[in-house]
Amino acid sequence: MRISIVGFGAVGQGVAKAIRSTQERLRRKYNLKIDIVAAADSKGAAIQEDGLDPQKLIKVKTEKGSVAYYPDHGHEDMDSLQVLDEVEYDCLVEVTPTNIITGEPGKSLITKAIEDGKDVVTSNKGHLSLFYKELVGLAKEHDVNFKFEASVGGAMPIINFAQETLPSSRIESIIGILNGTTNFILSRMTAEGSSYEQTLKEAQELGIAETDPTQDVEGLDAACKSVILANAVLGRECTLDDVEVTGITKITPEAIELAKEDGYHIKLIAEISHEILRVGPRLVKDTSPYAVDGTLNMATLRTDLAGEITVIGKGAGSLETASAILTDIINIWKSKH
Amino acid sequence: MRMSLVLELQDVPGQLVAALEPIASVGANIVTIIHERDVKTGALVPVQVTIEGDKETLDLAIKKLTEKGIRIIEKDGIPLKEKVNAILVGKISEEELKGIVDNINNLEGVKVADLSLKMSTTSSTIKVTMEAEHNSLGLLEDKIHKIGVEHRLLVITET
Ligand SMILES: NC(=O)c1ccc[n+]([C@@H]2O[C@H](COP(=O)([O-])OP(=O)(O)OC[C@H]3O[C@@H](n4cnc5c(N)ncnc54)[C@H](OP(=O)(O)O)[C@@H]3O)[C@@H](O)[C@H]2O)c1
Numbered sequence: 001m002r003i004s005i006v007g008f009g010a011v012g013q014g015v016a017k018a019i020r021s022t023q024e025r026l027r028r029k030y031n032l033k034i035d036i037v038a039a040a041d042s043k044g045a046a047i048q049e050d051g052l053d054p055q056k057l058i059k060v061k062t063e064k065g066s067v068a069y070y071p072d073h074g075h076e077d078m079d080s081l082q083v084l085d086e087v088e089y090d091c092l093v094e095v096t097p098t099n100i101i102t103g104e105p106g107k108s109l110i111t112k113a114i115e116d117g118k119d120v121v122t123s124n125k126g127h128l129s130l131f132y133k134e135l136v137g138l139a140k141e142h143d144v145n146f147k148f149e150a151s152v153g154g155a156m157p158i159i160n161f162a163q164e165t166l167p168s169s170r171i172e173s174i175i176g177i178l179n180g181t182t183n184f185i186l187s188r189m190t191a192e193g194s195s196y197e198q199t200l201k202e203a204q205e206l207g208i209a210e211t212d213p214t215q216d217v218e219g220l221d222a223a224c225k226s227v228i229l230a231n232a233v234l235g236r237e238c239t240l241d242d243v244e245v246t247g248i249t250k251i252t253p254e255a256i257e258l259a260k261e262d263g264y265h266i267k268l269i270a271e272i273s274h275e276i277l278r279v280g281p282r283l284v285k286d287t288s289p290y291a292v293d294g295t296l297n298m299a300t301l302r303t304d305l306a307g308e309i310t311v312i313g314k315g316a317g318s319l320e321t322a323s324a325i326l327t328d329i330i331n332i333w334k335s336k337h
Numbered sequence: 338m339r340m341s342l343v344l345e346l347q348d349v350p351g352q353l354v355a356a357l358e359p360i361a362s363v364g365a366n367i368v369t370i371i372h373e374r375d376v377k378t379g380a381l382v383p384v385q386v387t388i389e390g391d392k393e394t395l396d397l398a399i400k401k402l403t404e405k406g407i408r409i410i411e412k413d414g415i416p417l418k419e420k421v422n423a424i425l426v427g428k429i430s431e432e433e434l435k436g437i438v439d440n441i442n443n444l445e446g447v448k449v450a451d452l453s454l455k456m457s458t459t460s461s462t463i464k465v466t467m468e469a470e471h472n473s474l475g476l477l478e479d480k481i482h483k484i485g486v487e488h489r490l491l492v493i494t495e496t
Contacts, residue, residue: 172380175496246491250427250460250491251426251491251493252426252455252457252459252460252462253457254426254455254456254457255426255493257455258424258453258455258464259422259424259464261453262464262466264422264495266493269496271496280493281491281493282493282494282495282496283422283423283424283493283494283496284495284496288496302380304348304349304380307347307349
């Protein structure tokens with residue numbers, strides 16, 4: 001299977017690493033050989049029809065700042081949309097930054113790939129939370145696979161899990177912790193009694209929170225994921241505008257202390273049901289499945305036949321997110337062979 | 338003696354049988370069962386059961402039901418109350434707080450049972466503990482969030 005990876009940051013490089021480390025097993029188990037025929041970042045691309053060397057790609061990216069400096073096969077300044085015209089491939093792995101205003105550049109990349117009849121796997125939540133219906137509809141129309149397990153909960157299985165493992169049950173609601181950064185901050189505030197500002201700084205120093213933490217701490221990242229789950233799992237038609245969002249920036253150490261007195265933790269909880277779509281801080285019992293600490297994500301699915309089912313896993317990280325992308329790639333391959 | 342209970346059950350096959358089992362296991366007689374499917378709220382349905390036995394048996398039945406996590410929302414026609422907590426954060430004066438408490442107390446079936454207050458230089462944090470009848474819970478949640486918007490407070494309620 002020939003893949004083009006567009007975006008070569010934490011997740012793109014994780015995909016390259018994961019492909020390299022699973023190479024032997026995938027060939028043995030599924031008779032699947034994945035060739036990275038193109039890799040692109042914001043400064044250019046590397047293209048090689050019989051496959052680029054994943055290790056060399058990562059080395060060039062780390063040392064020189066762009067895959068465009070890949071020896072003999074680099075193309076400085078080549079636009080990633082053009083890359084998709086320059087090379088024959090089967091599946092686009094779209095891992096560019098999440099943009100919650102326009103969904104670009106991911107939206108145009110995906111649209112082009114689908115219209116060209118290619119399968120698409122993405123971890124990006126921007127375009128999905130703005131144009132879910134349009135993109136999924138386009139993929140149906142062109143009869144291609146469009147998969148996005150990694151966009152919600154990183155390595156934690158949830159979309160494929162609900163769609164493919166639980167088809168017998170109607171999912172009534174999903175309630176969960178869908179953002180690792182805020183869960184880390186709230187867990188630390190609970191353990192240390194520290195202030196929000198102080199704890200955010202600590203999270204930034206540890207590389208858990210970004211320099212501009214807005215999307216995480218204002219609840220927008222969790223809101224994007226809620227929209228994706230509402231559409232993909234509950235069959236609701238909605239976009240980011242439909243989510244009632246409250247972030248964690250106003251939470252005081254006093255609030256956490258008062259909650260603790262009665263055996264509660266404060267968590268940033270996403271609630272997705274057929275009537276409700278909201279993200280906000282909530283009180284959860286410290287004995288409940290929501291009392292999950294650190295950067296972990298969790299979600300409880302309430303179903304009609306199977307009762308409640310809870311999943312927990314790593315919501316972010318280079319290889320963890322790549323694992324979900326690779327799962328989507330393998331499943332596309334399996335569906336065809 | 339007879340006792341009438343309203344239980345709130347998940348609308349899933351097997352739930353009713355699971356709820357009746359502890360009643361029968363302590364030796365209480367089940368006199369009637371009325372499944373109120375049409376007053377379903379979300380995935381939950383109220384089921385009215387009338388049971389019979391001596392006082393000890395009936396008490397034991399209630400204990401067993403509670404242990405099994407089955408919610409009893411009414412006993413002999415009287416709604417049972419539940420404790421609900423909410424935390425409010427923001428700038429708030431004593432007068433405003435009084436107004437909020439009155440506002441909550443004016444809701445049917447709801448009473449503020451306890452208030453804890455912690456001040457810091459930038460904002461106040463208030464924990465409100467309320468007792469509410471089961472069928473006021475939805476209303477209460479809405480009300481508390483409206484109060485939050487009105488007074489520009491962060492409102493943290495239970496999941
Ligand atoms: N990191 C995680 O744990 C995680 C988990 C789940 C989902 N996600 C999602 O996965 C996506 C990628 O995340 P990430 O952490 O890998 O982000 P990242 O480290 O910021 O990498 C983004 C990559 O996209 C490239 N890029 C930006 N604009 C581009 C353009 N116009 N054409 C081609 N490439 C472009 C960047 O190029 P330069 O390198 O040249 O800047 C960079 O290589 C995001 O949508 C994110 O929300 C991430």
